[in-house]
Amino acid sequence: MTYSLTRTVPTARVLQRVYRLLYGAYGPMNWWPAETPFEVIVGAFLTQNTAWVNVEKAIHNLKRAGLMDPQKMDTVPEKKLADIIKPSGYFNQKAKKIKSFVKHFGEKYDYSIEKMKDRPFNDMRKELLEMWGIGPETADSIMLYALGKPIFVIDAYTLRTFRRLGFLDEKDDYDSAQKMFMKHLKSDAVLFNEYHALIVALGNRLCKARPGCNECPLHEHIECNPHL
DNA sequence: GGCCAGGACACCA
DNA sequence: TGGTGTCATGGC
Numbered sequence: 001m002t003y004s005l006t007r008t009v010p011t012a013r014v015l016q017r018v019y020r021l022l023y024g025a026y027g028p029m030n031w032w033p034a035e036t037p038f039e040v041i042v043g044a045f046l047t048q049n050t051a052w053v054n055v056e057k058a059i060h061n062l063k064r065a066g067l068m069d070p071q072k073m074d075t076v077p078e079k080k081l082a083d084i085i086k087p088s089g090y091f092n093q094k095a096k097k098i099k100s101f102v103k104h105f106g107e108k109y110d111y112s113i114e115k116m117k118d119r120p121f122n123d124m125r126k127e128l129l130e131m132w133g134i135g136p137e138t139a140d141s142i143m144l145y146a147l148g149k150p151i152f153v154i155d156a157y158t159l160r161t162f163r164r165l166g167f168l169d170e171k172d173d174y175d176s177a178q179k180m181f182m183k184h185l186k187s188d189a190v191l192f193n194e195y196h197a198l199i200v201a202l203g204n205r206l207c208k209a210r211p212g213c214n215e216c217p218l219h220e221h222i223e224c225n226p227h228l
Numbered sequence: 229g230g231c232c233a234g235g236a237c238a239c240c241a
Numbered sequence: 242t243g244g245t246g247t248c249a250t251g252g253c
Contacts, residue, residue: 141234
């Protein structure tokens with residue numbers, strides 16, 4: 001195995017091969033790990049730059065407090081919400097973000113996920129991105145995993161993994177990476193759902209511990225530079 | 229005890 | 242447009 005630093009333009013076939021290798025190794029992920037679309041949205045805020053194990057604690061607290069409900073969350077004091085989601089970190093900011101979202105969710109959509117789904121794709125994404133506290137990853141996570149819209153979610157694992165594979169370089173950002181995937185893959189919410197989940201599964205297993213390369217399902221199949 | 233995790237925003241040049 | 246600081250807990 002040699003480590004090449006030269007960027008290679010990925011093709012649809014290569015991206016599909018990576019997908020098949022990951023799927024073959026890990027199987028269907030059946031994401032997002034949540035009971036309801038609203039819980040997906042809350043989780044999308046809570047997981048911002050945060051390990052999922054800590055998000056689970058916050059979600060557990062919310063359920064125990066009977067607050068995993070948009071109307072109740074809209075009325076709970078921000079201070080109390082912050083205290084409940086404390087284990088997820090950045091709790092003051094996240095409480096403010098979630099409160100901001102549920103207020104809008106109630107005013108414009110009457111707390112109805114279905115009404116959000118009815119909005120045109122581009123309008124909905126633009127609206128999410130204009131909301132305070134919602135950046136591209138959170139917006140697209142909501143679009144894909146809560147609303148079932150076909151959009152490819154990019155995260156830190158995606159950039160790191162595909163830079164190591166030489167399909168993205170340092171200059172690539174969220175938008176260019178997303179274009180790369182969506183240019184070559186069919187626009188399919190189920191495919192995008194599984195693909196992103198599988199990338200996270202890979203990242204959770206390997207990216208924290210580089211010596212784990214031998215366990216990587218891409219190992220021996222696709223050239224990779226694990227030092228990036 | 230340091231590092232980092234499924235980001236986003238404010239501020240500055 | 243790009244770089245840097247801030248937000249913060251918990252596991253390893």
